[in-house]
Amino acid sequence: MIACARVWVALGALASCHRGEPPVKTERPPDVKPPAATAKVEPPTPERVLQKPTPNAFPPCPGGGFSFELKGLPQERVSERFGSPAERETYRAGDRGGEFYVGIENVYPSKIPANRDVPIEEWTWTSGECILTVWFHRVDGVWVAFDDIYRNEDVAF
Amino acid sequence: MSHATKDTSWCTIGIDTVAGKIVVQERWQYVWLLQSSRLSRWTLAEKQSFHARAGRAIWNAWSNRAMLKVDGSSEFAKRFRGREIPVFMDLRWVLAKPHWTVHVTKANGRDVFIKSRVGWSARVIELDTNDFMEREKCFGPPKDLCVAQIPVAHEFGHTMGNIGAVHKGRSDEYNEKSLFAEDLASMMNRGNELRDRHFNHLIHELSGMMADTVFSLGRLQ
Numbered sequence: 001m002i003a004c005a006r007v008w009v010a011l012g013a014l015a016s017c018h019r020g021e022p023p024v025k026t027e028r029p030p031d032v033k034p035p036a037a038t039a040k041v042e043p044p045t046p047e048r049v050l051q052k053p054t055p056n057a058f059p060p061c062p063g064g065g066f067s068f069e070l071k072g073l074p075q076e077r078v079s080e081r082f083g084s085p086a087e088r089e090t091y092r093a094g095d096r097g098g099e100f101y102v103g104i105e106n107v108y109p110s111k112i113p114a115n116r117d118v119p120i121e122e123w124t125w126t127s128g129e130c131i132l133t134v135w136f137h138r139v140d141g142v143w144v145a146f147d148d149i150y151r152n153e154d155v156a157f
Numbered sequence: 158m159s160h161a162t163k164d165t166s167w168c169t170i171g172i173d174t175v176a177g178k179i180v181v182q183e184r185w186q187y188v189w190l191l192q193s194s195r196l197s198r199w200t201l202a203e204k205q206s207f208h209a210r211a212g213r214a215i216w217n218a219w220s221n222r223a224m225l226k227v228d229g230s231s232e233f234a235k236r237f238r239g240r241e242i243p244v245f246m247d248l249r250w251v252l253a254k255p256h257w258t259v260h261v262t263k264a265n266g267r268d269v270f271i272k273s274r275v276g277w278s279a280r281v282i283e284l285d286t287n288d289f290m291e292r293e294k295c296f297g298p299p300k301d302l303c304v305a306q307i308p309v310a311h312e313f314g315h316t317m318g319n320i321g322a323v324h325k326g327r328s329d330e331y332n333e334k335s336l337f338a339e340d341l342a343s344m345m346n347r348g349n350e351l352r353d354r355h356f357n358h359l360i361h362e363l364s365g366m367m368a369d370t371v372f373s374l375g376r377l378q
Contacts, residue, residue, distance in 0.1 A: 062276075062279055063276055063279045063281045064260065064274050064275070064276040064279065064281040064282070064283040065274065065276065065283075094295070094296055094297070095296075096331075097294035097296070097304070097331055097347045098294070098329055098331030098332075098346070098347050099272060099273055099274065099308060099311060099312075099329070100272065100329060100331070100332075101331075102270040102271070102272055102273075102292070103270075103272065105270060105292075105294065106269065106270050110293075110294050110295040110296070110303075111293065111295050111303070113295075113297070113298075113301070116295070116296070116297070149272055151274070151276070152276055152278070152279070154276060154277045154278050154320070154321065154322035155274050155275065155276045155277075156274060156275050156277070156315045156319075156320045156321065156322075156328045156329055157272055157273065157274045157275075157329055
């Protein structure tokens with residue numbers, strides 16, 4: 001809360017204080033409407049280029065969670081919807097195992113040794129007690145989602 | 158048969174004070190789901206088969222494995238001091254008043270894995286029809302290593318309190334931040350082997366059930 005309050009002080013009305021506010025920059029800035037001629041033009045700040053989630057991007061997350069069915073969406077589209085992720089990880093498919101990562105096993109069965117070297121990107125967002133994780137792989141040079149899960153923080157896999 | 162029983166929010170624990178054994182029973186109320194509309198609706202026989210297979214898999218993985226010790230000044234403690242008290246796990250299919258609501262998804266095929274999971278506060282378990290099959294994960298190089306697990310047995314472990322909501326740091330042990338991330342063969346990691354720590358929450362629940370009686374884990378078999 002204190003950190004959020006500080007952001008408010010520093011940025012005035014520019015920043016919102018959602019707990020899931022993405023703290024990192026994205027490569028592509030969001031679409032910003034041009035200011036009206038009479039409006040005061042404020043200088044761009046690093047915070048301006050943060051990708052913000054669309055309204056209601058993170059609904060309540062009771063129960064055991066669900067998938068947003070993001071399969072096939074490129075990273076840009078996912079960022080547009082959910083904002084910039086709080087965490088980004090890159091690893092080899094063979095480096096992770098367990099029920100949480102079973103979507104990787106579906107696409108890249110680890111019994112085939114070559115699959116274990118496939119690079120995976122994992123993005124995570126946190127909004128209150130809700131957590132979204134999306135997994136991406138590279139298809140024709142584009143990072144595309146192939147699995148996702150949205151759940152309460154008390155869910156275990 | 159003389160019993161001491163305790164109904165918790167996640168199970169009913171019964172202590173048979175004559176035979177010296179403990180039964181942990183979870184009441185499961187099912188919600189039957191389909192992964193796609195192409196699949197046929199669940200038949201009663203399929204539902205019964207699922208429940209029976211879940212019960213067997215959990216029984217095989219968890220029952221008669223933990224041998225408890227008892228100490229204290231109660232009659233029960235005196236009678237069973239130095240003896241092993243086995244713990245048995247049981248599932249009961251109910252239509253109301255469950256400990257757990259269990260969503261079971263009929264999967265599209267035998268090689269499709271759906272993320273099975275447990276929501277502690279909601280008392281929800283998400284399972285699918287492939288959760289009885291051993292799921293293998295292979296690693297390497299440098300060393301080629303495969304570890305297998307039966308998912309329904311792993312998820313049952315979460316319902317036994319091996320979950321971060323109950324004990325911080327005691328959730329999925331395959332998480333890189335887990336203290337037990339290297340213990341690949343562990344049931345709560347990627348394997349099928351039980352560890353002493355997996356019974357901590359049960360022993361916590363047992364404490365206080367009977368006056369002047371203290372339970373602890375003797376050994377695993």
